[in-house]
Amino acid sequence: MVVKVYGPEYASSKRVIVTLIEKEIEFEVVDVDAFKGENKSLDYLKLQPFGLLPAIQDGDYTLFESRAIIRYYAEKYKSRGTELFGKCYLLFPFHQQWLEVEAHNFNPPLNTLVIHTIFSSKLGITPDQKVIQENEVKLGKVLDIYEERLSTNKYLAGDFFSLADLSHLQLGHYLLNGAGKEYMIRDRKHVSAWWDVISNRPSWKKVLQLFPYLN
């Protein structure tokens, strides 16, 4: 049975897709246009009652929340494709820690920045310079901590690529593509090197090729 992923155009859905590619899991996609409100259709709300993207359907099994989906598949297919938890993850669970850091420290200010820079006209909101500045400062402090971490570790969880690094690709992409904030990555030597390594993985390049970001 092939996994169905809803809403491939959107960043959070790409978090799931890049994971499925790393784990060599077959999938197909179903377009959902959030700007036309298709995520609020009765059918979609049966899958994802909060109306958010993505959701997946795997036979009779459905799941939503991208970071729950990637954890599920990374565990279920542990022996296939890339190991995304690290080999000794019960001894060194740092991938879980850094995945949470991504979700609660990196994602929120970046999400706000993206809304006020790239999607402001599409969402009908006036870009608020004060909000942009505040969130750039917040994100900058987080990236300073990443710079320190990555000066002694090749990847966030240690010397191995994991779900934690992967989870930064989707929204991180916008910093260098559209939000005009490349310097936030490029001015930090180790963050910059890390970004180049993770964004040049064949899995991510395949996602960008198959499912280009909306403009």
Next chain:
Amino acid sequence: MVVKVYGPEYASSKRVIVCLVEKEIEFEVVDIDLFKGENKSPDYLKLQPFGLLPAIQDGDYTLYESRAIIRYYVEKYKSQGTELFGKTMEEKGKVEQWLEVEAHNFHPPLYTLVLHTVFSSKLGITPDQKVIQENEAKLGKVLDIYEERLSTSKYLAGDFFSLADLSHLPFGHYLLNGAGKGYMIRDRKHVSAWWDVISNRPSWKKVLQLFPYPT
């Protein structure tokens, strides 16, 4: 070796402590006074570079982000204490899904509400009625979806108590204790019944008795 938990007075730390109690894992606590800035001391920042609570120390290594910590201990001590991830991989996926819902849908508006009601004077912020109203509306919509879910399911992930339910206790507590928003729970029949079941678990009562919330 006994697990050390930093900052037991605070809600996010209680997320870890209630989990350790459920899993029958021995622990000790180290007080950290947030309001005196002890979370920004160089010693604490070595443990948790973002200066947030909690962090834990288990032998030689440290871990932070409460939802990473609880996932780790539930996985590591699978055969001890309460089963908190369900019995199958698919049940675990549902637990992860609702744990992510708690983190990204329930927590953010509730956290803002708590800052503007319970902690406004301590933090020196003027309660903003517009912010309170907006976040109450957001949280209300989330709780409506919970009401629907809990009308057909005893607990969030299924017919079993899990990390997903547990994760709501520390901040959910404030709705009925301090924030003056108890009606948000009590006006929803199934959410109310669910809250009573989960908050009456011996583990949570023990946490409240050992580590009362600061007033």
